Amino acid sequence: xxxxxxxxxxxxxxxxxxxxxxxxxxxxxxxxxxxxxxxxxxxxxxxxxxxxxxxxxxxxxxxxxxxxxxxxxxxxxxxxxxxxxxxxxxxxxxxxxxxxxxxxxxxxxxxxxxxxxxxxxxxxxxxxxxxxxxxxxxxxxxxxxxxxxxxxxxxxxxxxxxxxxxxxxxxxxxxxxxxxxxxxxxxxxxxxxxxxxxxxxxxxxxxxxxxxxxxxx
Amino acid sequence: xxxxxxxxxxxxxxxxxxxxxxxxxxxxxxxxxxxxxxxxxxxxxxxxxxxxxxxxxxxxxxxxxxxxxxxxxxxxxxxxxxxxxxxxxxxxxxxxxxxxxxxxxxxxxxxxxxxxxxxxxxxxxxxxxxxxxxxxxxxxxxxxxxxxxxxxxxxxxxxxxxxxxxxxxxxxxxxxxxxxxxxxxxxxxxxxxxxxxxxxxxxxxxxxxxxxxxxxx
Numbered sequence: 294x295x296x297x298x299x300x301x302x303x304x305x306x307x308x309x310x311x312x313x314x315x316x317x318x319x320x321x322x323x324x325x326x327x328x329x330x331x332x333x334x335x336x337x338x339x340x341x342x343x344x345x346x347x348x349x350x351x352x353x354x355x356x357x358x359x360x361x362x363x364x365x366x367x368x369x370x371x372x373x374x375x376x377x378x379x380x381x382x383x384x385x386x387x388x389x390x391x392x393x394x395x396x397x398x399x400x401x402x403x404x405x406x407x408x409x410x411x412x413x414x415x416x417x418x419x420x421x422x423x424x425x426x427x428x429x430x431x432x433x434x435x436x437x438x439x440x441x442x443x444x445x446x447x448x449x450x451x452x453x454x455x456x457x458x459x460x461x462x463x464x465x466x467x468x469x470x471x472x473x474x475x476x477x478x479x480x481x482x483x484x485x486x487x488x489x490x491x492x493x494x495x496x497x498x499x500x501x502x503x504x505x506x507x508x509x510x
Numbered sequence: 511x512x513x514x515x516x517x518x519x520x521x522x523x524x525x526x527x528x529x530x531x532x533x534x535x536x537x538x539x540x541x542x543x544x545x546x547x548x549x550x551x552x553x554x555x556x557x558x559x560x561x562x563x564x565x566x567x568x569x570x571x572x573x574x575x576x577x578x579x580x581x582x583x584x585x586x587x588x589x590x591x592x593x594x595x596x597x598x599x600x601x602x603x604x605x606x607x608x609x610x611x612x613x614x615x616x617x618x619x620x621x622x623x624x625x626x627x628x629x630x631x632x633x634x635x636x637x638x639x640x641x642x643x644x645x646x647x648x649x650x651x652x653x654x655x656x657x658x659x660x661x662x663x664x665x666x667x668x669x670x671x672x673x674x675x676x677x678x679x680x681x682x683x684x685x686x687x688x689x690x691x692x693x694x695x696x697x698x699x700x701x702x703x704x705x706x707x708x709x710x711x712x713x714x715x716x717x718x719x720x721x722x723x724x725x726x727x
Contacts, residue, residue: 331547331632331661332653360633361662383663385602385633413660415548416577416602416631435652435678436549443630444548445578446600461652464678466708491683 306421309389313396313424317407323507324407326423328447329431330440331413334457334490336365338431339408341494343372346503351405356395358387358412365410375399386417389424405507415440419447427451427506433458435465438472441479448479453486453502460489523638526606530613530641534624540724541624543604543640545664546648547657548630551674551707553582555648556625558711560589563720568622573612575604575629582627592616603634606641622724632657636664644668644723650675652682655689658696665696670703670719677706 317324329335343353354375357366366378377395379387387409399407409425411418419428430451432440435458441448448454454476462469476483486499534541546552560570571592574583583595594612596604604626616624626642628635636645647668649657652675658665665671671693679686693700703716 330549330630330653331657332650359660362656362659364656364660383633383637385631412633413547414602414631414633416600416629417634420600433549433652435650435675436547439579439581440548442579443576443581458652461678461681464681 306389309393310422310424313389313393314426318510320401321510322401322404322407323510324409324425325427325429326409326411326425327429327431328411328418330415330436333431333433335410335431336368337490338455338457339369339410341490341496345496345500346406347372352403353406354399354404356392356407356409358410360412381412385412385414386421387411387423388421392423406503415444415447419450427453430454431457434462434467438468441472442475445479448476451483453484455499456485456487457490459487460492523606526610527639527641530606530610531643535727537618538727539618539621539624540727541626541642542644542646543626543628543642544646544648545628545635547632547653550648550650552627552648553585554707555672555674556586556627558707558713560591562713562717563623564589569620570623571616571621573609573624573626575627577629598629602629602631603638604628604640605638609640623720632661632664636667644670647671648674651679651684655685658689659692662696665693668700670701672716673702673704674707676704677709
């Protein structure tokens with residue numbers, strides 16, 4: 294009985310995700326699902342990304358997924374963009390149904406990009422298609438070079454990886470060769486961009502990636 | 511129907527957890543459940559903790575919970591202690607039933623401490639009682655000072671918090687006052703120990719905490 298219930302949930306979620314993706318494609322909106330550990334730097338990366346995209350004249354919205362508090366959503370209010378906060382009330386990931394509800398609050402005609410900041414977690418969010426065109430994996434070097442191998446599903450599912458906090462690499466035992474070897478074994482086609490979002494928010498390549506994916510919709 | 515299923519799962523898990531705790535108490539074994547984000551430093555803290563406890567003549571065993579790979583278990587083999595690896599095959603937490611299986615592989619008469627390293631995740635592991643006497647929250651300063659507020663259940667459930675990577679604090683915007691204020695609001699009785707497990711593994715207070723909890727079994 295338990296297995297049946299789970300299958301139904303996954304099935305309904307996947308169907309809804311496909312439906313949302315069709316709508317977004319029609320409206321020419323790129324929606325990305327940002328996944329990383331607690332404290333990997335997801336919100337800081339979003340801040341810098343929004344600043345860069347706004348300078349280029351793009352219109353951005355954000356869906357913030359959090360187990361509790363509105364802290365990340367509050368941090369993004371300064372950009373005067375549409376923001377929806379989903380408090381999962383303990384659940385460890387977002388699902389397509391709640392994304393559908395959030396999208397209803399946005400005027401898709403006016404948007405170019407929607408960023409979903411998923412719950413801080415490398416496990417559960419990787420399992421759920423929530424209607425995004427791409428999953429973005431955020432891993433910070435302070436987490437250690439073994440994280441891709443230890444959380445392989447996310448690496449397998451993501452189109453792009455942002456390796457954050459590279460400014461702290463000299464103070465850690467992070468082995469870039471070992472890290473890259475694991476990543477390449479799990480996903481040979483992944484685009485990878487290194488950054489230091491708080492200290493040196495240079496993200497030309499990452500912004501270029503977003504623009505190219507928007508164009509190819 | 512789904513709610514009933516979930517209640518049964520939680521109910522069976524809680525009963526099994528109580529049973530395990532009774533056995534451990536009778537055998538005078540302290541079992542702690544170590545929970546933290548991916549890369550918070552759980553395995554490194556375990557390494558230094560095992561070294562300290564072995565020097566004092568204590569007998570230690572470890573249950574390693576990982577979504578994939580045996581890397582953490584392999585790191586601990588050098589201590590020549592009993593280690594059980596539970597690969598959750600995608601699941602985001604450990605449950606009491608798999609801990610019961612692991613305990614069957616240990617000679618409890620000969621052990622003083624069992625450390626369970628849970629799956630790297632601040633959300634799901636906090637929800638499950640797996641028979642431990644205490645939950646240990648590991649949070650590293652590189653994750654940011656907002657993590658206790660954003661993942662409140664773990665802070666509420668844990669008896670002790672290890673604040674790791676304090677050697678990296680000067681390179682981050684970690685605000686200790688804000689962090690401590692949030693922690694105290696969520697759990698006023700929690701013991702808190704700061705450490706830098708890789709660079710300065712001074713953990714007298716933490717080892718003292720473990721010894722006092724073992725004595726009071």
